[in-house]
Amino acid sequence: xxxxxxxxxxxxxxxxxxxFAATTAFGQEARVSIPSSKSYDQTVEAFxxxxxxxxxxxxSTVDQGNMLKxxxxxxxxxxxxxxxxxxGKQVFEKDPxxxxxxxxxxxxxxxxxxxxxxxxxxxxVVLKPFNNASIDQTAGMLDQKLDMLTHMVAQ
Numbered sequence: 001x002x003x004x005x006x007x008x009x010x011x012x013x014x015x016x017x018x019x020f021a022a023t024t025a026f027g028q029e030a031r032v033s034i035p036s037s038k039s040y041d042q043t044v045e046a047f048x049x050x051x052x053x054x055x056x057x058x059x060s061t062v063d064q065g066n067m068l069k070x071x072x073x074x075x076x077x078x079x080x081x082x083x084x085x086x087x088g089k090q091v092f093e094k095d096p097x098x099x100x101x102x103x104x105x106x107x108x109x110x111x112x113x114x115x116x117x118x119x120x121x122x123x124x125v126v127l128k129p130f131n132n133a134s135i136d137q138t139a140g141m142l143d144q145k146l147d148m149l150t151h152m153v154a155q
Contacts, residue, residue: 030125036116036154040076046153077109118150
């Protein structure tokens with residue numbers, strides 16, 4: 001009986017380790033953070049302009065820095081929801097639950113080092129669980145678009 005208990009314990013431990021490793025790998029693979037050579041305000045303005053010139057639109061913003069002032073925390077950070085309704089339609093037709101990840105989220109913030117960063121999770125990673133080749137193809141295109149856009153803004 002003790003052998004069975006030990007085996008079950010080892011199996012559970014291995015499963016927990018595998019889940020932790022997968023979560024850590026997901027986080028490292030998915031998250032992109034690019035330092036900007038511009039100030040926070042310049043980065044925000046350049047991002048807004050680049051989004052509209054790049055065939056996308058800012059659908060909403062959340063000024064998290066302003067909200068956190070209520071708690072006494074002074075920081076600069078704005079979350080942007082960006083996308084293109086025609087591209088979104090292609091994904092939503094395959095699986096409406098993709099609304100959990102679309103429009104795309106790009107967070108511009110000033111770090112504790114006083115540098116400004118553009119940060120986002122890769123669409124190809126967050127949309128992968130839908131297990132749909134068409135969504136994967138669109139997500140890959142969105143990866144390229146966000147990479148190009150954020151690097152251009154950061155220069």
